[in-house]
Amino acid sequence: VRDAQVMAARLTDAVRAEPADLVLGPVAARISERFAADLATALDELVRTLDSDRYTELLAGLDRLLEAPPARAVDARWVARRVRRAVTRADDRLDRALDGQRNQEADVALHEARKAYKAARYAVEVREPAAGQPAAALVERLKDLQDLLGTHHDSVVTREVLRRQALRAYADGENTFTYGLLHARQATAADRDLRAIPAARDRARRRKVRRSLKK
Structure with a gap:
């Protein structure tokens, strides 16, 4: 809905x-x-x-x-290990997605990385009461990265909807120019988001905001 x-x-x-x-x-x-x-x-x-x-x-x-x-x-070290594991899993998925070709499979991989970062952010939030500001800073940067990946995925989905709408319009004998124009604008926005992702990733990986993951 x-x-x-x-x-x-x-x-x-x-x-x-x-x-x-x-x-x-x-x-x-x-x-x-x-x-x-x-x-x-x-x-x-x-x-x-x-x-x-x-x-x-x-x-x-x-x-x-x-x-x-x-x-x-469970003790704090048990929790910390699993938090680190969640963040590492998300990092690995994003690295693989960014290293791949720019195609439909890469878009799917980026979406999977977004879901992994969402889980990682929730995991780090568990550490906030004990870890304080470093954990809070990491949560914010993971959220920024998650949002950027989400915006990129929204563009991917929107382009597919526009493509299908254009096919319907063409079958009905209607002009498809505007659908193509909107598709191109979405592609441009997706490229802009894609270029911004590495910087957001690097901000989330800075040592000073990863202190919350220590034992």
């Missing part, structure tokens, strides 16, 4: 930002129609899911988890 809402708003704003003479054909109307249908389908699925036994069982399982005593006691 949220994906449909966000993408509809993103594309609607993009069309409105273009000069009127560059919007050829019923582009805004087609986008509105497409995502109104997607949203209706998603809402139906959401209602079915929330009414399902699976959702009820999930809530019950969460209640049991909160009410149960901890499975075992």
Whole structure:
């Protein structure tokens, strides 16, 4: 549901930002129609899911988890090792993604790195009460990196939506110029984000903000 809402708003704003003479054909109307249908389908699925036994069982399982005593006691070093492992995993995924060719597989790898950094940020937050400012600084820099990777992924998804919209428009005999223009603008934004990622990565890896990962 949220994906449909966000993408509809993103594309609607993009069309409105273009000069009127560059919007050829019923582009805004087609986008509105497409995502109104997607949203209706998603809402139906959401209602079915929330009414399902699976959702009820999930809530019950969460209640049991909160009410149960901890499975075992752990010390700070145990936590620190796992926090370091989460951050290292994210670093490795990003390095591999940036070393690869710029293609669809690289885009998928960057998205996987983003998810890994999200998990790493949550892990470092566990260290904040004990580690203080270094952990807080690392959390902020991991969030900046995660957000940048997220913006890049949004562009990847948006370009695919625009490509499909252009194919539909072409099949209906409509002008596809504006879809191509918007696609090019998204590609330009993605390249800009991609160039900014290494600097954000380096800021997150500076020694002074990694102190929170020590034992």
